[in-house]
Amino acid sequence: MSEGTIDLAVARSDASAQQAQEALARLGQAPGAYFGVDAGIAGLHPLQATLIEQPALALRLFGDGLQAQVLSPFGATLLAQPALAAWRSGLQRGPGTDTLQALRGFLACFTPSADVLLLGALPFAAHKLARPGSSGEPLGVLFFGEKLLRRDARGQWHSLHLSLPGAAAAAMPPPLAHTPQTATEPGDDHAPGGYAAMVGRALGWLREQPLVSLTLSQSYRRRVEMAPAQAFARLRAANPAPASFFLDDGQGLQLLGASPDLQLVVSGRAVQALPVCGTVRRRPGAVGEAESLRELMNEDVDAASLAVCTDALRNDLAPLCVPGSLVLSERRRTMSLATVVHAVDRLQGRLRDGADAWDAIAATAAPVMVTGTPRAHALAAISALEASPRGWYGGLFVQVASNGDALAGTILRAAAVRGGVAEVRTGGDLMADSSPEREEQESRLKTLSLWRAFGLEAAMGAVPDGQQAAAALPQAVRLLDAQDPFGNAARDCLLGLGLVLNDAAAVTVVAGAPATAAWPPRSVVAIGDAAYQLLALHGGQVQRIAPEHGRLLLCKLQADAPWRSDNAFIAARYASFQLEGVPVGWQVWATDAHDRPVALAQPQHSLVALLFRPDSLLSEPQALAALRAALAFAAARGAA
Numbered sequence: 001m002s003e004g005t006i007d008l009a010v011a012r013s014d015a016s017a018q019q020a021q022e023a024l025a026r027l028g029q030a031p032g033a034y035f036g037v038d039a040g041i042a043g044l045h046p047l048q049a050t051l052i053e054q055p056a057l058a059l060r061l062f063g064d065g066l067q068a069q070v071l072s073p074f075g076a077t078l079l080a081q082p083a084l085a086a087w088r089s090g091l092q093r094g095p096g097t098d099t100l101q102a103l104r105g106f107l108a109c110f111t112p113s114a115d116v117l118l119l120g121a122l123p124f125a126a127h128k129l130a131r132p133g134s135s136g137e138p139l140g141v142l143f144f145g146e147k148l149l150r151r152d153a154r155g156q157w158h159s160l161h162l163s164l165p166g167a168a169a170a171a172m173p174p175p176l177a178h179t180p181q182t183a184t185e186p187g188d189d190h191a192p193g194g195y196a197a198m199v200g201r202a203l204g205w206l207r208e209q210p211l212v213s214l215t216l217s218q219s220y221r222r223r224v225e226m227a228p229a230q231a232f233a234r235l236r237a238a239n240p241a242p243a244s245f246f247l248d249d250g251q252g253l254q255l256l257g258a259s260p261d262l263q264l265v266v267s268g269r270a271v272q273a274l275p276v277c278g279t280v281r282r283r284p285g286a287v288g289e290a291e292s293l294r295e296l297m298n299e300d301v302d303a304a305s306l307a308v309c310t311d312a313l314r315n316d317l318a319p320l321c322v323p324g325s326l327v328l329s330e331r332r333r334t335m336s337l338a339t340v341v342h343a344v345d346r347l348q349g350r351l352r353d354g355a356d357a358w359d360a361i362a363a364t365a366a367p368v369m370v371t372g373t374p375r376a377h378a379l380a381a382i383s384a385l386e387a388s389p390r391g392w393y394g395g396l397f398v399q400v401a402s403n404g405d406a407l408a409g410t411i412l413r414a415a416a417v418r419g420g421v422a423e424v425r426t427g428g429d430l431m432a433d434s435s436p437e438r439e440e441q442e443s444r445l446k447t448l449s450l451w452r453a454f455g456l457e458a459a460m461g462a463v464p465d466g467q468q469a470a471a472a473l474p475q476a477v478r479l480l481d482a483q484d485p486f487g488n489a490a491r492d493c494l495l496g497l498g499l500v501l502n503d504a505a506a507v508t509v510v511a512g513a514p515a516t517a518a519w520p521p522r523s524v525v526a527i528g529d530a531a532y533q534l535l536a537l538h539g540g541q542v543q544r545i546a547p548e549h550g551r552l553l554l555c556k557l558q559a560d561a562p563w564r565s566d567n568a569f570i571a572a573r574y575a576s577f578q579l580e581g582v583p584v585g586w587q588v589w590a591t592d593a594h595d596r597p598v599a600l601a602q603p604q605h606s607l608v609a610l611l612f613r614p615d616s617l618l619s620e621p622q623a624l625a626a627l628r629a630a631l632a633f634a635a636a637r638g639a640a
Helices: 017-025 073-080 080-088 097-107 124-130 194-208 229-239 285-297 300-320 357-364 375-385 436-445 448-453 488-495 529-537 621-639
Strands: 011-017 032-038 046-063 066-071 117-122 138-151 157-163 213-223 242-248 254-259 262-267 270-274 275-283 327-336 340-350 396-401 406-410 414-416 421-430 478-484 509-514 524-527 541-557 569-579 587-591 598-602 607-610
Touching: 017 046, 017 157, 017 327, 032 117, 032 138, 032 406, 046 073, 046 097, 046 117, 066 073, 066 097, 066 421, 066 529, 066 598, 073 138, 080 097, 080 524, 097 117, 097 124, 097 138, 097 357, 097 396, 117 242, 117 285, 117 488, 124 138, 124 357, 124 598, 194 213, 194 375, 194 421, 213 300, 229 242, 229 254, 229 448, 242 396, 242 406, 262 357, 270 300, 270 357, 275 285, 275 300, 275 436, 285 340, 285 569, 300 327, 300 340, 300 357, 300 421, 357 396, 357 406, 375 509, 414 448, 421 436, 421 448, 478 488, 488 509, 509 529, 524 529, 524 621, 529 541, 529 569, 529 607, 541 598, 587 621, 598 621, 607 621
Parallel strands: 478 509, 509 524, 524 607
Antiparallel strands: 011 157, 032 046, 032 242, 046 066, 046 138, 117 138, 117 396, 138 157, 213 421, 242 254, 254 414, 262 270, 262 406, 270 340, 275 340, 327 340, 396 406, 414 421, 541 569, 541 587, 587 598, 598 607
16 A cells, blocks of 8 residues: 555445345436446456446546546545545646546555446547547546445345545535536438448448548437436346446436447456457347357458457557567357347457556547547548547446456447437448448347337337238137148147137148148148148149258248238248249249248138248247238138
8 A cells, every 4th residue: 555545445245136226226316327247258258247326526537637526525525635635636627638647646546446446438539538638528427436336246246335434524515517418309310221321432431541441320319208227227138238337427418338349358467358340130049049140150241340350459459568468369259149149359468567457448449340440540531421429439438446457348239318318329340342231231220229228119110020910810720730740840839829729710721741632722821841732733833852851041021921020030941842933823922042932822712832831940930920921811811
C-alpha cells in the first residue's frame, strides 16, 4: 500500500439469486450500471457479473478532461480524503488534457483491490480518448460503487458494501449542471433496400481506397412502452450473452444490450482479445443449429473478415505487449447465442512494463470489427457514407479495478432509450466481395432480439414463421399407413399437432406405398415416397432412383404457398424417386436450393404432395408449418 492511498473496507456477504433479480429489476430508477459475462464459450469468457446498485461517484468523461460528480454522502466523504482531494484539485478541462491519465490517477488513490472499481459506458467517439484534448464532446460515464452485487464464476452472488472506517462525513456539494437532451423522433436511417444501396456504394470505396475492410451501420428507432429494465430482464433471459450491460447515466439515458463481443480481458499482465465476426441465423433444434454452424464455417468472406479483425487487433495491441508474446491461441471457435451463431478468435499477449488496461482500452476503442482497416480511412468512409452519428454503437462497456484487472465489451445489439424512444443500431463488416442484399438481411436480423425484448416482435415488419396458414386444421384425419418405415413417427407427429386419428375423417394423410385402388379421390396429404406416387397417379413424371435417405433439403417458399415465412427451412428427405415433371394443374408451394419442387398442391381435388418428411426429427418446425398448411388446405378445399 502506497503512503496516502485510501484503504476501503469491503463488507461482503452471500446474496441470493432473488436478491440479485430484485436489484436488477430496480435498474433505471436511479443512476447505476450492470455488466455481466452471462454466456459464452467455456475457457474464453470468464463468467461473472457486477451490478452497481448504489454509486457514490460518477466520472463524466469528455475529450478534454473529466468531471467528478458526487452521488451520495459516501462519495462526498471520499473526495474529501487527501489523496482524492489532491487528485480533484488537479482536474482541468481544455486542450491537451489527458482524460485517461485522470482515470489512472483516480484509481491510483486506492489500495489495489478487485472490488474497488469503475464501471460504465463509453460511446463510439471514445476512440478520441487516445488523442488528449482533441475535443470537448461527452465521451461517457463511469460509476464508482458504494454498494455492489457481484456474481462469481460458480454463479454465486455476493453483496458488497464499501466504507471508510473512521472518516468524518463530508457535506454533499451542489449537483453538477447538465444540459437536458431530447429524444430523437422515431424513424429509421433507411427505407428497406437503402442499407444495401449504401453497401453498394461502399464496395466502390473498398475497391478504390486503401481499405482492407469497412464496417457500416444503420439505426432503427421505435417508440417503446415497456420499461427498459423489464426489457433488459427479458433480453437476458432470452439471449444470455458474453457481454450483457445496462446503464442509467442519471441524465435521461438508459442503455441496455446483449453483445456477442467481450472485446478485452485483462488479468494481471495478461491481456486477451476476442474478436467476433460472421453472423448466421440460428435455426431451431439441434439439427438446425448444426446446419447454421456448417453454413457459418463455409462462409469464406466471414472467415477472411475475422482474420482481418485479428491481425488488426494484433497491430493495435503490439505496441503495448512484450515483443513476441502476442499469439493466436484459438481460431474460429463457434459460439451459439439465442438467435444467431458467430465465430470467435482468441488473441493473447502480455502487457509490457508501463502499459495498463487503460492503454489497451484506448488502443482498441472503435475496433476494426466496427470500423475497418486501416482505421483512419475507415473512419473517413463511415463519416461520408452513414446516415446518422453512431452514438453508442461500437462503443465500450468497461470495468476497471484498482488492481489493474479489466473487462471491456463492445456495445453491440444494444438499445439506447431516451424519452420513450429506443434506438437500435446494427451493421456488418464488409469486404470488396460482400453481398449488399445479404448485408441488409443480416443487419435486420441483428435487431430482432432487442425488439422482442421490448415486445415489438413485428417491429421490422417480420411475420413469425408459419403463422399465416390459409385455414384452420381439421379436427380429425385418417392416417393411411401402407407399410411406411416411419409409420409410428407419422402417427406421433399428427397426434402432437392435436389431431384425432379417425378412419372416417374427410382428410387422409398417406405414408408408405399403398395400392392404387386404396387412394381416396380427394382431400389427401401425401408425404415422402407416397407423395411421389400421388404425383405419378396424376400425370407427373416420376423416376425411380437409388434411395436418398436422411438427406437435408433447404426449402424456399414460393408465391402460391398458403403460409408465409421470411426464412428458408430445413426438411429431411427420405426418397426412392425424383420428380422430372410437374403434372398439369398443380401449384408449387416450395422448392429446394436447386429450384426443384419439394411441396406441391392440386386445388381441384384438394391434394398436397410433400416430398420430404415433416415428421422427421431432422426437419425444422417450419416443415411442420408446411404440414399444418397442407392439412388446412385439404380440409378447406375438400369442404368447398
